[in-house]
Amino acid sequence: GTLWSKFKFGSTRKATTGMMGSKKTGLVELWMTDDPSLPMRARVTAFITNAQRNLINAFEEIDPNYKFLLDPWTRASGGNGVSGVLSSARAEPKFAEENPSVLEKAGINISMVHGKMPPSAIAQMKANHSSIPYDPASNASLPYFAGGISIVIHPRNPHAPTIHANYRYFELTSDPKEGEEPETIAWWFGGGSDLTPSYLYEEDAIHFHQALYNACQPSGPSTYPVFKKWCDEYFHLSHRGESRGIGGIFYDDLCNEPHHRMPNAGPGERPNEKEEIFTLMKSCVEAFLPSYLPILKRRMNMPYTEQQRRWQLLRRGRYVEFNLVHDRGTKFGLQTPGIRIESVLMSLPETARWEYRTDLGEEEGTPEAELLATLKSGGIDWLSKAKQEVC
Amino acid sequence: GTLWSKFKFGSTRKATTGMMGSKKTGLVELWMTDDPSLPMRARVTAFITNAQRNLINAFEEIDPNYKFLLDPWTRASGGNGVSGVLSSARAEPKFAEENPSVLEKAGINISMVHGKMPPSAIAQMKANHSSIPYDPASNASLPYFAGGISIVIHPRNPHAPTIHANYRYFELTSDPKEGEEPETIAWWFGGGSDLTPSYLYEEDAIHFHQALYNACQPSGPSTYPVFKKWCDEYFHLSHRGESRGIGGIFYDDLCNEPHHRMPNAGPGERPNEKEEIFTLMKSCVEAFLPSYLPILKRRMNMPYTEQQRRWQLLRRGRYVEFNLVHDRGTKFGLQTPGIRIESVLMSLPETARWEYRTDLGEEEGTPEAELLATLKSGGIDWLSKAKQEVC
Numbered sequence: 001g002t003l004w005s006k007f008k009f010g011s012t013r014k015a016t017t018g019m020m021g022s023k024k025t026g027l028v029e030l031w032m033t034d035d036p037s038l039p040m041r042a043r044v045t046a047f048i049t050n051a052q053r054n055l056i057n058a059f060e061e062i063d064p065n066y067k068f069l070l071d072p073w074t075r076a077s078g079g080n081g082v083s084g085v086l087s088s089a090r091a092e093p094k095f096a097e098e099n100p101s102v103l104e105k106a107g108i109n110i111s112m113v114h115g116k117m118p119p120s121a122i123a124q125m126k127a128n129h130s131s132i133p134y135d136p137a138s139n140a141s142l143p144y145f146a147g148g149i150s151i152v153i154h155p156r157n158p159h160a161p162t163i164h165a166n167y168r169y170f171e172l173t174s175d176p177k178e179g180e181e182p183e184t185i186a187w188w189f190g191g192g193s194d195l196t197p198s199y200l201y202e203e204d205a206i207h208f209h210q211a212l213y214n215a216c217q218p219s220g221p222s223t224y225p226v227f228k229k230w231c232d233e234y235f236h237l238s239h240r241g242e243s244r245g246i247g248g249i250f251y252d253d254l255c256n257e258p259h260h261r262m263p264n265a266g267p268g269e270r271p272n273e274k275e276e277i278f279t280l281m282k283s284c285v286e287a288f289l290p291s292y293l294p295i296l297k298r299r300m301n302m303p304y305t306e307q308q309r310r311w312q313l314l315r316r317g318r319y320v321e322f323n324l325v326h327d328r329g330t331k332f333g334l335q336t337p338g339i340r341i342e343s344v345l346m347s348l349p350e351t352a353r354w355e356y357r358t359d360l361g362e363e364e365g366t367p368e369a370e371l372l373a374t375l376k377s378g379g380i381d382w383l384s385k386a387k388q389e390v391c
Numbered sequence: 392g393t394l395w396s397k398f399k400f401g402s403t404r405k406a407t408t409g410m411m412g413s414k415k416t417g418l419v420e421l422w423m424t425d426d427p428s429l430p431m432r433a434r435v436t437a438f439i440t441n442a443q444r445n446l447i448n449a450f451e452e453i454d455p456n457y458k459f460l461l462d463p464w465t466r467a468s469g470g471n472g473v474s475g476v477l478s479s480a481r482a483e484p485k486f487a488e489e490n491p492s493v494l495e496k497a498g499i500n501i502s503m504v505h506g507k508m509p510p511s512a513i514a515q516m517k518a519n520h521s522s523i524p525y526d527p528a529s530n531a532s533l534p535y536f537a538g539g540i541s542i543v544i545h546p547r548n549p550h551a552p553t554i555h556a557n558y559r560y561f562e563l564t565s566d567p568k569e570g571e572e573p574e575t576i577a578w579w580f581g582g583g584s585d586l587t588p589s590y591l592y593e594e595d596a597i598h599f600h601q602a603l604y605n606a607c608q609p610s611g612p613s614t615y616p617v618f619k620k621w622c623d624e625y626f627h628l629s630h631r632g633e634s635r636g637i638g639g640i641f642y643d644d645l646c647n648e649p650h651h652r653m654p655n656a657g658p659g660e661r662p663n664e665k666e667e668i669f670t671l672m673k674s675c676v677e678a679f680l681p682s683y684l685p686i687l688k689r690r691m692n693m694p695y696t697e698q699q700r701r702w703q704l705l706r707r708g709r710y711v712e713f714n715l716v717h718d719r720g721t722k723f724g725l726q727t728p729g730i731r732i733e734s735v736l737m738s739l740p741e742t743a744r745w746e747y748r749t750d751l752g753e754e755e756g757t758p759e760a761e762l763l764a765t766l767k768s769g770g771i772d773w774l775s776k777a778k779q780e781v782c
Contacts, residue, residue: 071748085747093697107747239725239732306484313742320743321736324715325725334630334716341630345712348745351704352711355741356476356498357462357733 039181040274041112041145044169044281048110048149049082051285055108055151056084058289062296065099066091068108073340079113083343089350102300104156105350109343110149116141117172125172125186128253128260132172132186143173143182148191149285152347153292158198158312160299161245162319163292164347166329167191167281189277190252191284192227193291194235196245196319198312200371202385204295205246209382211291212249212284219280222265227251230261232379237322242375244322246382249284311360311368313353320352430572431665432503432536435560435672439501439540440473442676446499446542447475449680453687456490457482459499464731470504474734480741493691495547498737501540507532508563516563516577519644519651523563523577534564534573539582540676543738544683549589549703551690552636553710554683555738557720558582558672580668581643582675583618584682585626587636587710589703591762593776595686596637600773602682603640603675610671613656618642621652623770628713633766635713637773640675702751702759704744711743 034043056068063086071083085108088101117125119139126132134142148168155162168190173182195208209228216223227249235244253259254277262270271277323330323345333344361368374380425434447459454477462474476499479492508516510530517523525533539559546553559581564573586599600619607614618640626635644650645668653661662668714721714736724735752759765771 069747083747087747089701089746089749105745105747239730239735310480317739320711321715324712339630342748344630345745346747348708350746351742351744353742354496354736354739355480356460356474356478356496356737358480 036275040169040184040187040278041147041171043278044147045112047282047285048147048167051149052082052084052108052110055288058293059086059103059106059108059153062293062300063102065095066101066103068106073343075113075340076338078115079111081109081111081113081343083346084108085346087350100156102155102157102160102296103153105152105154107150107152107346109151109346110147111343112145112147114143114145117144122172129186129188129255129257131257134185142185143175144171145173146170150347151288153296154316154349155296155300157300157302158304158308159201159302160296161195161197161204162316162349163193163195165191165193165285165288167285169278169281186255187274188253188255189281190254191281192231192234192248192250193284193288194231194245194248194250195292195295196315197371198315199308199367200246200374201295201299202382204299205380205382206386207295208246208248208291210386211287213383215283215287215291216249216280218283219271219276220265220269222262222270223251223280224249226261229379235322237318237326239325240318240321242318242372243377243379244318244375246374247379254280307360310353313351314355314358314360315371316349316352317354320348323347427666431560431575431578431669432538432562434669435538436503438673438676439538439558442540443473443475443499443501446679449684450477450494450497450499450544453684453691454493456486457492457494459497464734466504466731467729469506470502472500472502472504472734474737475499476737478741491547493546493548493551493687494544496543496545496741498541498543500542500734500737501538502734503536503538505534505536508535513563520577520579520646520648522648525576533576534566535562536564537561541738542679544687545707545740546687546691548691548693549695549699550592550693551687552586552588552595553707553740554584554586556582556584556676556679558676560669560672577646578665579644579646580672581645582672583622583625583639583641584675584679585622585636585639585641586683586686587706588762589706590699590758591637591765592686592690593773595690596771596773597777598686599637599639599682601777602678604774606674606678606682607640607671609674610662610667611656611660613653613661614642614671615640617652620770626713628709628717630716631709631712633709633763634768634770635710635766637765638770645671698751701744704742705746705749705751706762707740707743708745711739714738 034047036043060067066086066088068084068086069090071085072080073083074080086101086103086106088096088104118141119136122132122134122142123136126134146168148166151163151165153163169187170190171184171187173184176182193212195205197204212228213224216227228247231247231250232243234250235247236242237244254271256272256274259265259270271280330344330347333339333341361372363369425438427434451458457477457479459475459477460481462476463471464474465471477492477494477497479487479495509532510527513523513525513533514527517525537559539557542554542556544554560578561581562575562578564575567573584603586596588595604615607618619638622638622641623634625641626638627633628635645662647663647665650656650661662671721735721738724730724732752763754760
């Protein structure tokens, strides 16, 4: 249609800010390519498309014997996406055994879906977005767009943590007339990133949170503390009384309306306008590699025992439990007829394990028990910990 | 209390019907110990307690190097249970490697819980049990009892199927006066058993269904066909469009009222009275070993490849998905505050696996593809298949 043809993939305009990305491919030029004259859905699509390629390049440098499978798909009722998957299960078993991948399973995916939002769903959205100019009595459906990038990296080494991130943009529009752009009548951004170690290295947790703090801080002092707390609340396995990991950031429904988690944040204390909130999204996505690669690199070649591997697989069982039982996105996906199930469940680890009343983690003073104690603590202020250590 | 002290565990009365069970232990005598003068909750408790021990004995004969851990528990708000678990993860790693267990993970559990049912839950129950003499306006809670046996066996060999069974009795009572028995004001039985192979052996599927047919048939011709269809409907992963396995039987809310799945079943066509429905439960529990052991014994020592093991673990991933996403009992457990999470999740396999768009099962004509085709067929009439083969 009109809208999609305006996308400037492969634009030759130079990036205004240099960033990481593979020198081999020259994709660094595209990383920050952005044309503010385009509608936001097109800018988000261009940004996540290039982010996906740069992230895949970076992880292929870490894992030079393996390639991500790029798996594009289209959705019958509107939209498309590209799944990017690294799995050593796809390699010849002998090769995989002799050349174990650093990443046991990794997915770096983008999706841009659109369709018609039914009246009941619009009514629910009005709870968080009171300005939506919609009369429930009209009983009309409205076009929506949702575009996002989703990342899950499960390294093989038990000392290297799993990381997850997801950043997305959502909008409701008017029904466009033939040949015209639809009018945006509501929009918001959401996202977050969190780290799930099997063994706790305080320096890793501090590094990760510091990188997220650095990414959020330019958007206002209310961002990181609010998003950090939200993350601790969201990634919680209530049936275990455990956090999934050591947290990170999480936010949703960010738009130019008052936000229920930042009711008193004045100008400059939070991002208020669309451009500012997109800047926050870009900053967070760009922080992904700096937040994680230094940790992965210092853990990925550490020696480990069979027992440590077993503990890691038990922790991956918890990861499966969170995703199948609690995660809103997964639950929504599983309930949606005709959804692409392989994409919905790509976040699951290659292997997970459940033991009845395992002895691992039971013995006080062990690293396994130390992790459990942290996960049961309800959330730790890692940045204060960093300051304490400096003093 | 009064009720529980009447239990006749270890009664010296002879069983009226001889059954399987370990000759070593003499527990065969207890298998059918039953005192019809006791309240049904006590009879069910005695039956499942002895069934648990006989089943554990039978599987320890299959796996002579391993013992089930008997793990008794009590529930703060009322009731108790005994989990019986075999897991080679509890053995010394070197011993386990040199003496791999036949059963990778097995749970044979009983629970007898009681408490107060809140008015909202009673109101829901009245939907299926219209005779409950309860006035919602009274806003009163009522005492309940739920007793059952739950079995999940995950063998190690990919050619040997996983089996699951659960049989339970539920009742609502009046608030008993001091020193008196409570009056039962509503009761019902539920249960079922289903088989989940990684590789399809038609003779196994036919044997399993034949054994369940034999167990149900004395209770009336309406039982097996109705329970078989119900099982196919219940153990279905809607998000995959697949059955969990090759089915079995499933029933619930069986009592002396009309049943919505057997509306036209006259006298003799279904079990109508409490004694008849308890007989059905006993018959089904007693059919567990005959339905499964012959299959396990002919598959447990078959040679297998790494790829077959990988396929088994992928199928176990589906098992995890069913239990965490669809199974009503597990979902109820996960949402219940203070529940014993280790018991709720004991049904999960020791190891499970997820691959993005795995190649296994994709190639037509392979045993993996053959299983998938069966699971996507929506349910097969195995007993007609058996008859066709005889003709």
